[in-house]
Amino acid sequence: MAITALFLDVGGVLLNNGWDHHARRRAARNFGLKWSEMEERHRLTFEVHEEGKITLDEYLALVVFYQKRPFTRPQFRRFMFAQSKPYPEMIELAAATQSADMG
Numbered sequence: 001m002a003i004t005a006l007f008l009d010v011g012g013v014l015l016n017n018g019w020d021h022h023a024r025r026r027a028a029r030n031f032g033l034k035w036s037e038m039e040e041r042h043r044l045t046f047e048v049h050e051e052g053k054i055t056l057d058e059y060l061a062l063v064v065f066y067q068k069r070p071f072t073r074p075q076f077r078r079f080m081f082a083q084s085k086p087y088p089e090m091i092e093l094a095a096a097t098q099s100a101d102m103g
Helices: 021-031 035-050 056-063 073-082 088-102
Strands: none
Touching: 021 035, 021 073, 035 056, 056 073
């Protein structure tokens, strides 16, 4: 039986898990945030963000910017996005599979 479809998750498959606990700990250290407080707020909030029920800005307002900070949202977002790294081998595999289907 031929494989007719591949369903791939981005985080952990095509990219690393960019906003995992390691990245959040780096963010807390980098921005001088209290790790345990940030992690608890993340735990209470992230699932609804992943489900698309709140935006990233709403997530950040609840987890980081619920009080005045000495850094900006754009600075924090840049750091956050920089945590995502590609898995080139998986991207190549997915692209090759796509090309094989079209060829």
